[in-house]
Amino acid sequence: MLQHVLETGLRQTMNRLVRPLLHPAVPITLQRSLTRQAYRSSVPPRGCRFRKDVLAGIPVTRTRYGTHARGVVLYLHGGGYIIGSSTTHRGLTGHLARTSGCEIVTPDYRLAPEHPFPAALDDAEATYLALLDAGTAPEHIAVAGDSAGGGLSIALAMRLRDRNQPLPSSLTVFSPWTDLTQQALYAPVCEPVLQAQWTAKAAALYAGPEPLSNPLISPVFGDLSGLPPLLIQVGSQEILLNDAERLARAASRDNVQARLEVFNNLWHVFQVHSGQLERATAALTTAGNHISSHLAA
Template sequence: MLQHVLEATLRQTMQRLVRPLLTPAVPVRVQRILTRQAYRSSIPPRGCHFEQNSIAGVPVTRTRYGSAQTAPSGQVILYLHGGGYIIGSATTHRGITGHLARASGALVVTPDYRLAPEHVFPAALDDALAVYRGLIGEGFPPAAIAVAGDSAGGGLTLALAMRLRDENLPLPGSLVVFSPWTDLSHSQLYRPDCEPVLQAEWIEKAARLYCGNEARSNPLISPVFGDLSGLPPLLIQVGSQEILLNDATRLAETAKQQNVDTTLEIYNSLWHVFQVHAGQLSRATRAIETAGKHIRRHMPL
């Protein structure tokens, strides 16, 4: 009963405080400031340790759960944050990466990849690739690396895996995407009765700023239009109350048709990247735990 009340309260909070920020009328620089404040409610678990440095010239935050003696040394998650490629950072996503570190037992590395409109496609993808190669250079075997991301970071996760495959570079052990943004042409947006977070006008502006002169059908921008064959095992989580629901279901259908080991989980009555409420909302906590199990299952012992 208490969880039901909490879920309703969080939904109203997203509708009243977050959704109004994500509108084309609010300048991007202001959105960045305000979303940093909004994400303060996404709290990492106690026992998390954060270290800021860089890999291949890209600023990153390394997140560990537990003491230095028990923190992992041989397994890592490259986490690509969301924010429509125009907002968000490793700092805003400390809550979700902290819970993922605890659930997986792995080190989580979150790059502050370059954002649009200052840096258009493929800047974010180039940064993700540089950090992935940097992790291998640090001694992490590719099979011991998982790549995960939410929203735009989910699309970027898939784009990175496709680029690695196409450039004949070693692939990670698994992929995890939360509410992935996989079709920036918005050709089949879902229309839920309730959408607590996203506005179609906002993601349209974000897509325009990120893509620049590049076609939105480019598979490295909209992975749902790409060849997904040969990609690592993929876990997709999405809420039923979000306009990106079809992005997730179409991705799952395409991946399965192309023989990718794919699991799709739809969480009824939950919203875009509800996993940010892990530690508060039990279903969000369980979703992160499921992601951690998926990652552990596909990592070498």
């Protein structure tokens, strides 16, 4: 009963406070500032440690829970490629560090419109290769991300494969944004977080002169053959539900081991409420198990 009340309260909070912020008329600088404030409600588990670092010239935040890390998760944060940071996602990455038993490395990749495609992808690739260069074996690295960072995770794996680079052990994506053309957006009865006008503007700012159907921008149009085992989690109350389902179908088509989990009556990247909302905590436990089960012993 209490969890139902909490879900209702969180949904109303997202709808009244976050959704109006994600509107194309709100200046991006203000969105970035207000988003930092909004994410303060996403709290990491007690005992998490955060350390700033630089890899390949890119600022990153390293997140650990406990004394020993089994591997490394390269985590690519969401925000439509125009907002968000390793700081806004400390709650989510903190809980993922706990459930996966890994160190989480979250790069502050360059954002649009100042740095359009392929800046974010270049930074994600550079960070991943820096982890390899530092001596971490690819079978001890996983890649994960939410929203735009989920799409970026798939694009990164595709680019690594095409450039004959070692692939990570697994991929985990939360509410992935995989089709920036928005040609097949889902229309839920209730969408507490995203507005299609905002995502359309963010897509245009990120892609710049590149076609939105470029597979490294919209991975659902790409060949997923040879990618690592993939876990996809999405809420039923979000316009990106079809993005997740189409990604799962594309993975199946290309013989990629993939699992899709749809959480009824939950919203975009609900995992940020882990530690408060039981279903969010359970989702990150599943994600952590997926990651740890594919790491080399």
